[in-house]
Structures are given as structure tokens and as C-alpha cells.
Amino acid sequence: MTSYRLYTSEKINLKLTLFSGQIFSFKKTGENTFTGVFKNKIITFYQKNEEVFYDYEHEIQKELEIFFTLDIKYIPLLNFYKSICKEYNFEYSGLRLLRVDLLECIFSFICSTNNTVKRITKMVNYLFSKGEFLGEKNGEKFFKFPKLNLLIDSEDLKNKKFGYRSEYISETAKSLLNFSEDVLRGKCLNENFLVSLKGIGNKVSDCIKLMGLNKLDTVPIDTHVFKSIKILFKVNDKLSKKNYFFYQGLFRYKFGKYCGIAQLYIFKEVMDKSNKKIFE
DNA sequence: CTGCACCCTGTTTT
DNA sequence: AAAAACAGGGTGC
Numbered sequence: 001m002t003s004y005r006l007y008t009s010e011k012i013n014l015k016l017t018l019f020s021g022q023i024f025s026f027k028k029t030g031e032n033t034f035t036g037v038f039k040n041k042i043i044t045f046y047q048k049n050e051e052v053f054y055d056y057e058h059e060i061q062k063e064l065e066i067f068f069t070l071d072i073k074y075i076p077l078l079n080f081y082k083s084i085c086k087e088y089n090f091e092y093s094g095l096r097l098l099r100v101d102l103l104e105c106i107f108s109f110i111c112s113t114n115n116t117v118k119r120i121t122k123m124v125n126y127l128f129s130k131g132e133f134l135g136e137k138n139g140e141k142f143f144k145f146p147k148l149n150l151l152i153d154s155e156d157l158k159n160k161k162f163g164y165r166s167e168y169i170s171e172t173a174k175s176l177l178n179f180s181e182d183v184l185r186g187k188c189l190n191e192n193f194l195v196s197l198k199g200i201g202n203k204v205s206d207c208i209k210l211m212g213l214n215k216l217d218t219v220p221i222d223t224h225v226f227k228s229i230k231i232l233f234k235v236n237d238k239l240s241k242k243n244y245f246f247y248q249g250l251f252r253y254k255f256g257k258y259c260g261i262a263q264l265y266i267f268k269e270v271m272d273k274s275n276k277k278i279f280e
Numbered sequence: 281c282t283g284c285a286c287c288c289t290g291t292t293t294t
Numbered sequence: 295a296a297a298a299a300c301a302g303g304g305t306g307c
Contacts, residue, residue, distance in 0.1 A: 021302065113303040119290070120302095163288025168304085201304045222302040242282070267302080 004059050006045075006052040010074055013094025014047045017068070020268065021117050022098045022211050024108050024124040029138040039063065039101075040144045042134050068096045072216070072258060081255065081262050087231055088269050095268060097261050098211055102185060104145050105212030106176075110168050110199040112207070126160055127151065127169075148173045168199025188213055202244045216260045219251045224270045225263060 006012075018026040018034050026036035033046040044055040054064065065071060078090040100108075104124075111123045131146035151173035157166035175197055176184060187193045194205040206220035221229065226239045229247050232254070237243065255262040 114287080114289090114301060115303090116290080116301055158288090161289060164286095164304090165288075199304065203303060207302090220302085224302060240282080271302090 001042075001055050001057065002059075003053055003055050004061070006054055006064055006068075007061060008052065008065075008068070008070055010070070010092070011050045011094050012047075012052050012068055012096055014045050014052060016093060016095045017098065018045070019117075020095060020264075021120075022264075023100050023104075024111075024117070024121045025104065025128060027137075027140045029140055033138075035137040035140065035142065037128070037134065037142055037144065038067070040134075042137065042142050044137060067099055069099060069216075069261075070096075072097075072261070074261065077258055077261060078265065081265070084254065085232065085262075087228070088266050090262075090265055093268075095264065097216065097264050099214055100211045101145065102181070102188065102208075102212040103148075103176075105208050106172065106188075106194075106197075106200075107151070107169060109204045109207040110172060111162070111165055113165065113199065113204065123160075123162060123165075148177045152177075165199060171198035172200070185213070189215075202241065206248075210260045210263075217252055217257045218260050219248050219263045221248060221251075224274075225267055228266050228270055 014032070014034055018036070023036070026034045029035040029044060030046070032048070033044060035042060035044040037043065038056070038060075041057050042055075046053050054060075074096070075092050078092050081088075081090040107127055108120065108124050111120050111127075115123075128143045128145060129141070130150040131143035134142045134144060136142070152170045154166040154170035157169055162169065179187060188208065194200050194208055195202065200208070203220050203222055206218045209215040210218040210220060219225070221239060221244060223239070226247070229251060230236060233247075233250055237247075239247070251263070252259045
């Protein structure tokens, strides 16, 4: 395990980014120190002033640039959003959109329905605990994401208070069992595949596309984002299965091909304003 | 195809 | 103190 510096053209706020409801597998393991699993190995990030360092088996600058979407320059993008939208501030805070491992993403967001970040985190940690043990950091244990056959025991999940999501996880694991990860990636890019899985509707599917499939023009519409859509486009409507794609199209037309990032920043502002403690 | 009750559980509000 | 509503939706009738 060696320590490396992550070189970034824009400052990253680790805490903001790792606990913003995009990924649920990182744990605080010290002062400004966060540990999780990246590409099946333990990674520890820590922030010293504005610089980010990481402990990993080897140097992974390029891979982390992808993880933190450092290939996209947020500051010009946010300036553009400021120019076309006065309802929100779009202040760069070091919050980054993440590109998350596809399988982790799928099962995390199945857990997310009608749920809070706190409990999603608990559930996702339990799923990880079924995987191969990797090691400990500051008393916390870390595991690889489990093989799919370890996720089909719905009774076990029910006992762990997964509720009606137990069947969703079990059924989806069974459905995905046949595919290699490469094949799966291709299939998930298909417009209709994700929503054909149990427990995945439009919103969860869009979360998976945005974070797990590098489709940055995707805007997952939850109740909070829909509230801001009503303000932005001056409509008074209810979100339904039918008009979901209409409003998504409206949002995409306004904010362009990285509108998923606009969504992330708007969502954050809405959460901050409504004083909801979702980020902890 | 649309609308709507219901779903598990933990927390907050009434 | 108990009940209802809500929480970053989805399913199935």
C-alpha cells in the first residue's frame, strides 16, 4: 500500500462527493479520511487542505480521473448554467459526479426506493459483506462486491430488514447471473433492459445510467428534482410514468449534454435549502 | 395505456 | 402517547 497524490485541475471536495447519494460504500475512517473499494481493492482517500491523496496498491491517476469525472471541466459548465438559469447558484463546491461500478450501482439503487441515504448505506454495506474479505481500515471491514449467486437468498435479506426490496435484489441477481460483466454493460445500455429488471423503474434506471453507464445526459427525476422542474419550466403537474420522459427532455434541452451534472448541483441546492439531512 | 392501492422499515410530524 | 405521513419509487391490478 503506497500513498499517491491525485492531480486535479479542479478541486475536489471528498466528503461532499462521497456522501452525496451517488455511492454508498465509503466510510469515514479518520479525519478527512474516507475508505472504500475501488476496482476490487481497498482505497483510502484523504484531503489535506485542497489536495487529495490516496492509498492504493499502485498508482491509478487515470482511473481516478474517470471516477471523479475530471475529464469534464465543471467551472465553465457551471458558468454556462448560471447564464441560462437564475433560479439556482451553480457555485462550484468540489462536488463531482462519480462514475460508479455498474453492479454496485444497480443494487445500490434498487435499495434506494422509498428510502434514506442512511439506511441505503446500511443495506449496501450488508450486500458487500457477502463478498470476499479484503481487509480492515480503522476497525472497518471491506469486501469485494459479492458474486451474483450470493445475492439470491431473499429470506436472508428479509431478515436483514430489506423489506420488499429483498425480492427485487434476488430476482435481479438471478436475471443478471447469465451475463459476463462486459456483456452486461452492453445490455444495460439498451434502452429497455434495465427497466425490465425487478425493482428498476424509470428513476432507478436513470440513476444507473448516469452513475454506472457514463450517460451524463441522463436526469433522474425524483420528487425533489421534479419540484425544481416545476419551478424552472413554470408548470403545475404531477409526475407520472407517462410525462417522466417529457420533463426529462425539457431539462435536457435546457442544460445540454451534461445535464446530469446540472441535476446533481440543483439537487444539492434543493436539499440544502429544504434543510433535509439526507447527506449523513 | 392510465390511475391507484400497496409495499417494508425508520424517522418525523400531527 | 399513538397514529399518520413521509422518505431521493416500483409493482401489479
